Amino acid sequence: MFETEIRPQPSLLSFVAQQTGVALAGILWGFVFEWIPESLSALPRPRGAVLEACSILVIWLLPAFALGAAMQRDRPETAANGRWIWCLPACLGVLACMKGRNFFEGALYPPHDGEAWWGVLLLTNPSLACIGYSMGINFVRWRAAKRSRLGG
Numbered sequence: 177m178f179e180t181e182i183r184p185q186p187s188l189l190s191f192v193a194q195q196t197g198v199a200l201a202g203i204l205w206g207f208v209f210e211w212i213p214e215s216l217s218a219l220p221r222p223r224g225a226v227l228e229a230c231s232i233l234v235i236w237l238l239p240a241f242a243l244g245a246a247m248q249r250d251r252p253e254t255a256a257n258g259r260w261i262w263c264l265p266a267c268l269g270v271l272a273c274m275k276g277r278n279f280f281e282g283a284l285y286p287p288h289d290g291e292a293w294w295g296v297l298l299l300t301n302p303s304l305a306c307i308g309y310s311m312g313i314n315f316v317r318w319r320a321a322k323r324s325r326l327g328g
Contacts, residue, residue, distance in 0.1 A: 191257040195306065198243070198261060202236055202305030206297045209235050214293070232296070236304035237311070244312025255313045262310035265303030 212235060216228040248255040272283075282292060283300045 187257060190254055191260065194254075194258040194309070195261045195264065198240060198258075198305050198309045199265075199302035201243075202240065202302035203298060205236065205239065205305065206301040210293070210297060210301075232300065233304065236301050237308035240305040240308030241312040241315070244309035244314075245316045246312075247309075248313040248316035258313050259310055259317070262307045265306045268299070269303060 213228045213231045216231055217224055219227060244255070244258060247258060269283075283296065
């Protein structure tokens with residue numbers, strides 16, 4: 177007779193925990209795998225620069241995507257907040273782009289003066305991890321919605 181639907185409300189704590197957790201995981205992942213794009217940058221340009229940029233994207237987006245997809249499958253109530261953790265890094269990226277056109281070059285294949293790699297490690301990598309995580313969550317949600325529309 178009476179039906180009650182309980183919907184969990186978004187939690188700021190869950191959002192902040194996912195934002196910081198995924199960003200920190202991106203930084204730690206960088207300490208382990210930063211040698212791959214750095215070694216590709218030694219190849220002659222432009223091929224080396226393209227491979228370096230692609231490796232940075234793959235190394236940080238794919239594992240975070242898989243983590244986000246797993247979070248959405250296993251804990252959809254928690255993952256609801258994780259859909260939006262891409263916003264802060266994206267806004268920071270837009271602000272950085274306003275400073276100059278060389279942002280992407282510095283963010284994905286910086287010069288080898290030692291200092292520029294800290295920017296990649298502390299800004300680019302966690303940003304890509306947050307974006308990949310949100311993409312994973314949204315992809316699983318999109319597939320589930322598509323399946324339910326198709327009746328399967």
